[in-house]
Amino acid sequence: MSMIQHLTAGNTRSVVKPVLLTLLSNFLNIVPLVLVLQAVNLLFKAQTERGGEMDVQGLWWVCGALLLYMIVVFWGERLSYRACFRGAYSVSAEGRARLAETLRKLPMGSLLRRDPGDLANMLMGDFTLIEHHISHSFPQLAGALVMPLLAFVGLAVLDWRMALAMFAALPIGLVILALTTRILRSLGHQHMAAKIHAGNRMQEYLLGIQVIKAYNLVGPRFTRLKDAFHDLMRESIRLEATLGPFVLLAIASIRAGLTVMILVGVHLLLGGTLDPLIFVTFLVIGSRIFDPLTAALVNYAELRYASLAGERILSLHDEPAMTGEAEPPESCEIQLRDVSFSYGNKQAIDNLSLVMKPGSLNALVGPSGGGKTTVLKLLARFYDPQAGNLYLGGQPLTGIDPERLMAKISMVFQDVYLFQDSIANNIAFGRRGATREDVIEAAKKACCHDFIIKLPEGYDTPVGEGGRTLSGGEKQRISIARAFIKNAPIVLLDEATSSLDPENERDIQKAIDTLVKGRTVVMVAHRLKTIQRADRIFVLDDGKLCEQGTHEELLKHKGLYAKLWDLQQQSQGWTLSKHLLAV
Numbered sequence: 032m033s034m035i036q037h038l039t040a041g042n043t044r045s046v047v048k049p050v051l052l053t054l055l056s057n058f059l060n061i062v063p064l065v066l067v068l069q070a071v072n073l074l075f076k077a078q079t080e081r082g083g084e085m086d087v088q089g090l091w092w093v094c095g096a097l098l099l100y101m102i103v104v105f106w107g108e109r110l111s112y113r114a115c116f117r118g119a120y121s122v123s124a125e126g127r128a129r130l131a132e133t134l135r136k137l138p139m140g141s142l143l144r145r146d147p148g149d150l151a152n153m154l155m156g157d158f159t160l161i162e163h164h165i166s167h168s169f170p171q172l173a174g175a176l177v178m179p180l181l182a183f184v185g186l187a188v189l190d191w192r193m194a195l196a197m198f199a200a201l202p203i204g205l206v207i208l209a210l211t212t213r214i215l216r217s218l219g220h221q222h223m224a225a226k227i228h229a230g231n232r233m234q235e236y237l238l239g240i241q242v243i244k245a246y247n248l249v250g251p252r253f254t255r256l257k258d259a260f261h262d263l264m265r266e267s268i269r270l271e272a273t274l275g276p277f278v279l280l281a282i283a284s285i286r287a288g289l290t291v292m293i294l295v296g297v298h299l300l301l302g303g304t305l306d307p308l309i310f311v312t313f314l315v316i317g318s319r320i321f322d323p324l325t326a327a328l329v330n331y332a333e334l335r336y337a338s339l340a341g342e343r344i345l346s347l348h349d350e351p352a353m354t355g356e357a358e359p360p361e362s363c364e365i366q367l368r369d370v371s372f373s374y375g376n377k378q379a380i381d382n383l384s385l386v387m388k389p390g391s392l393n394a395l396v397g398p399s400g401g402g403k404t405t406v407l408k409l410l411a412r413f414y415d416p417q418a419g420n421l422y423l424g425g426q427p428l429t430g431i432d433p434e435r436l437m438a439k440i441s442m443v444f445q446d447v448y449l450f451q452d453s454i455a456n457n458i459a460f461g462r463r464g465a466t467r468e469d470v471i472e473a474a475k476k477a478c479c480h481d482f483i484i485k486l487p488e489g490y491d492t493p494v495g496e497g498g499r500t501l502s503g504g505e506k507q508r509i510s511i512a513r514a515f516i517k518n519a520p521i522v523l524l525d526e527a528t529s530s531l532d533p534e535n536e537r538d539i540q541k542a543i544d545t546l547v548k549g550r551t552v553v554m555v556a557h558r559l560k561t562i563q564r565a566d567r568i569f570v571l572d573d574g575k576l577c578e579q580g581t582h583e584e585l586l587k588h589k590g591l592y593a594k595l596w597d598l599q600q601q602s603q604g605w606t607l608s609k610h611l612l613a614v
């Protein structure tokens with residue numbers, strides 16, 4: 032049962048129709064056997080009862096019935112084929128949509144832990160595997176098991192001794208098969224892991240090809256890729272080489288039943304206790320009954336392997352989704368109470384409590400690794416804290432509907448992702464239904480209108496992979512434009528660490544100054560001069576809050592902030608004097 036569950040990625044009902052149709056088709060396959068036996072019977076009778084005179088009319092009836100059978104089967108198979116495939120494709124379409132829905136509800140943290148290649152492989156590759164097996168291999172296996180069972184009952188009524196002889200070796204075959212299943216579980220997991228690993232290395236190689244070439248890493252990186260393919264090859268050979276003999280042995284032992292049956296049949300025939308016609312019946316049915324069974328057995332190993340793919344998909348559905356149904360409150364007051372958060376064993380936030388007033392500009396500063404970005408990620412619910420809680424307008428974040436919470440938050444992070452689409456659509460993506468006028472207005476506020484209209488196709492210039500490349504500063508302004516168009520009351524801002532040219536820096540600063548007006552802003556600041564006007568500055572060090580206040584208050588306090596300020600002033604003075612010297 033669990034195999035069916037895995038094989039269908041949880042949609043067990045989807046196999047019912049294909050299995051029933053395959054059983055029906057297998058059942059119909061018996062008809063020609065019965066007709067052939069009827070023809071043999073007529074021949075026998077002509078020899079034994081009618082003194083050599085054939086029942087020609089009877090033979091015509093048999094031929095007519097065969098013709099009718101062929102027409103019925105042709106239509107039946109066509110319908111069953113269509114139903115099976117339609118069923119399988121709709122299962123994978125529904126499954127993919129369900130998985131995408133699950134992914135949407137998972138916290139960013141769970142998604143980031145996985146390789147993107149792994150998820151893509153699941154959405155495409157795993158479901159393709161499942162499609163094939165739902166429509167094909169599984170019904171075939173079910174049919175191959177049910178039909179011999181029915182045949183056994185029918186044949187046992189004819190002659191139980193012959194029936195027993197025919198199926199004597201079947202249990203041995205099934206035991207070998209059960210053993211194969213066990214081996215496959217462990218080898219299959221290893222093989223699948225190697226396949227995913229190779230896929231990820233391939234993706235890494237292709238995406239990073241520019242850097243790889245620039246740093247002349249073609250050799251070492253290619254070795255990594257080659258090693259991954261080599262591992263996959265080794266696992267594949269191991270899987271085939273280990274399973275192959277077992278499957279062949281299972282097939283051979285099932286087929287041995289036919290030999291046993293012939294030996295017993297000849298013995299009984301010579302002893303005079305078996306009717307020759309019954310012997311012929313057994314021979315005809317015996318020669319046909321094992322073929323689908325052995326074909327299905329060869330598929331069985333593949334079927335188990337496909338069920339591992341389904342198991343992987345189901346494990347993702349089991350991951351805890353983000354909680355919360357409540358409407359977010361009107362107030363944008365942000366509070367952290369005794370919040371602690373670790374990435375695995377690495378503690379990033381240590382018992383942190385702070386309050387940010389609605390409509391205020393708040394800056395997070397401090398040495399690198401102090402936990403500033405993590406606070407932003409907790410506010411955006413990429414992760415939920417292990418201890419303590421975050422509150423919006425006095426309501427715990429974990430109780431608020433994640434999607435409605437996101438509607439209240441704009442994020443301007445450093446790593447701006449641009450879709451393979453026009454600039455206009457990349458900005459419009461901030462709000463559903465945004466018009467071209469909205470886009471231009473947002474772009475003007477974000478100081479990117481001027482550079483956009485200078486592009487060959489203006490707002491329709493394609494960007495992202497394969498499109499025009501934008502500079503870091505330009506990308507960041509696009510992401511600020513997205514925030515303008517979204518017009519959310521809370522803005523989470525991660526200031527760029529990389530140094531920008533003065534013009535870009537001035538434009539970005541101007542865009543940010545306009546964006547933060549009238550909103551509740553939490554900003555990770557690296558250059559302290561940009562946050563002198565912040566309403567509150569929180570100094571984080573080693574995951575703890577060590578100081579808070581306005582710029583003036585903190586300077587007076589002469590703590591870590593004052594030290595960092597002095598350091599930055601000095602380094603700026605130093606660059607300035609260097610410029611002066613150069614002039």
Ligand code: ADP
Pocket residue numbers: 374377378379397398399400401402403404405406
């Ligand atoms: P900051 O933004 O102040 O530089 P972060 O919030 O990025 O600091 O990081 C705080 C600590 O958590 C650092 O020690 C960092 O190494 C660690 N950290 C950050 N992100 C991850 C992650 N995804 N996995 C493991 N450790 C992380």
